[in-house]
Amino acid sequence: TAGSRDFNNQMKSRAPWVFAFVLGLAFVLLMTTFRSIVIPLKAIVLNLLSVGAAYGVLVLIFQDGRLQSLLGYKSIGGVTSWLPLFLFVILFGLSMDYHVLILTRVREAYDRGMATEQAVAKGIRATAGVVTSAAVVMVAVFAIFATLSSLDFKMMGIGLATAVLIDATIVRAVLLPATMKLLGDWNWYLPSWLGWLPGSAHEPALAGSLVAAGDRPAVGPEGAPGGLSVDVVEEGETLRVVFAGELDLNTASWVGERLRSIEAEHRGTLVLDLRGLGFMDSTGLRELFAANRRARSEGRRLVLVKGSRPIDRVLELVRAAEVVETVDDPGSIGPDRRE
The missing domain is CATH 1.20.1640.10 (Multidrug efflux transporter AcrB transmembrane domain)
Incomplete structure (x- = not known):
């Protein structure tokens, strides 16, 4: 019809x-x-x-x-x-x-x-x-x-x-x-020119938000943006990266670039010492997990050193020990058990 x-x-x-x-x-x-x-x-x-x-x-x-x-x-x-x-x-x-x-x-x-x-x-x-x-x-x-x-x-x-x-x-x-x-x-993969897009935070963001404001230390302007300082200590075939200050939205991208540059020059065990951190949010946690993914894909060993009360609480809430090797004292890090 x-x-x-x-x-x-x-x-x-x-x-x-x-x-x-x-x-x-x-x-x-x-x-x-x-x-x-x-x-x-x-x-x-x-x-x-x-x-x-x-x-x-x-x-x-x-x-x-x-x-x-x-x-x-x-x-x-x-x-x-x-x-x-x-x-x-x-x-x-x-x-x-x-x-x-x-x-x-x-x-x-x-x-x-x-x-x-x-x-x-x-x-x-x-x-x-x-x-x-x-x-x-x-x-x-x-x-x-x-x-x-x-x-x-x-x-x-x-x-x-x-x-x-x-x-x-x-x-x-x-x-x-x-x-x-x-x-x-x-x-x-996301092109760099789309980096302005908002991100969606999952469980790490929840954990980061649980760190009380009273746990955040007053840090000075020296070091990385936001008052974070990063020192690299060479200990034989192990490289220990010592953090102090706040690892948050203002400093996370800088930390990611710093770690990638360190990884490019060092192929041995990398130890990330978090004992000097007073605060870490989801963006900082994301950079640590990203470093762990790179280490796994390249066959390297990465170890986290905890010991700061607010940071330990974050790592425990997201069960970081299930995916990243974690210790309380860098002196307790033994030989690579994967070998």
């Missing part, structure tokens, strides 16, 4: 705008949340795979007229005009929900000092039960629509159930961890 023709033309003309809006908004939100341009690009590609799989199943079954007797329908030689756009919006939202849930766990583990490969494994293990349970429920509910007599609902149910099943198994359980493992630290 004329009405159907106008409706189809309207759908075709507006579909590119819907696709552009959904994909663009998803990219911006994921880039801001995870401070990476690789994560949103990969998420969009993986989500489109699930949507594409649903489209393929609909064409295979309903447009080509397969399984008519089993599903109890008569093929009309095509797919309902409103369904592709509807499926794209719904499935992209469901897929993004799974994706953000998994990546949040991965990013938390990464920010706590785990290598990307280990963080991915931990994130998948932590979310596998939730993702699988939610997928089973949704597939079961959507599959009910396939039993209805209305052809439109039958198409919608099979499309949604198939896409969720593929997304929760092949895409999230296989393709997502595989691509993250292959990309390694490139997963978290």
Whole structure:
């Protein structure tokens, strides 16, 4: 009819705008949340795979007229005009929900000092039960629509159930961890000109905020920005970096650059002596964990020396000892047990 023709033309003309809006908004939100341009690009590609799989199943079954007797329908030689756009919006939202849930766990583990490969494994293990349970429920509910007599609902149910099943198994359980493992630290790549983007703090930020203001010492302007001083002491094949003052937002980036320059010249054991610190927030903790990740990836040994009450409290709250070798006295550091 004329009405159907106008409706189809309207759908075709507006579909590119819907696709552009959904994909663009998803990219911006994921880039801001995870401070990476690789994560949103990969998420969009993986989500489109699930949507594409649903489209393929609909064409295979309903447009080509397969399984008519089993599903109890008569093929009309095509797919309902409103369904592709509807499926794209719904499935992209469901897929993004799974994706953000998994990546949040991965990013938390990464920010706590785990290598990307280990963080991915931990994130998948932590979310596998939730993702699988939610997928089973949704597939079961959507599959009910396939039993209805209305052809439109039958198409919608099979499309949604198939896409969720593929997304929760092949895409999230296989393709997502595989691509993250292959990309390694490139997963978290963010161009320097986007460094102004706000970051999202996970567990380390909570721990940093628990250090009472009364624990912060009054430090002078000498040393690094904000009154932090860093001394390097060479002790045989071990290099001890002694911190004094505050390791916070004002000094963390300077500390990160300083540590990288030290690591470039010294390949042996690196000891970070934190006994002189009176305050450390999440940004300082992030630089310590980043140094630990670099040490692990390069096969070097890194040891933290604790002993400052507020800093010990932070390290204990984030369970730093689980991912970083930690001692109370630098004199107790023995030979590298990995050898």
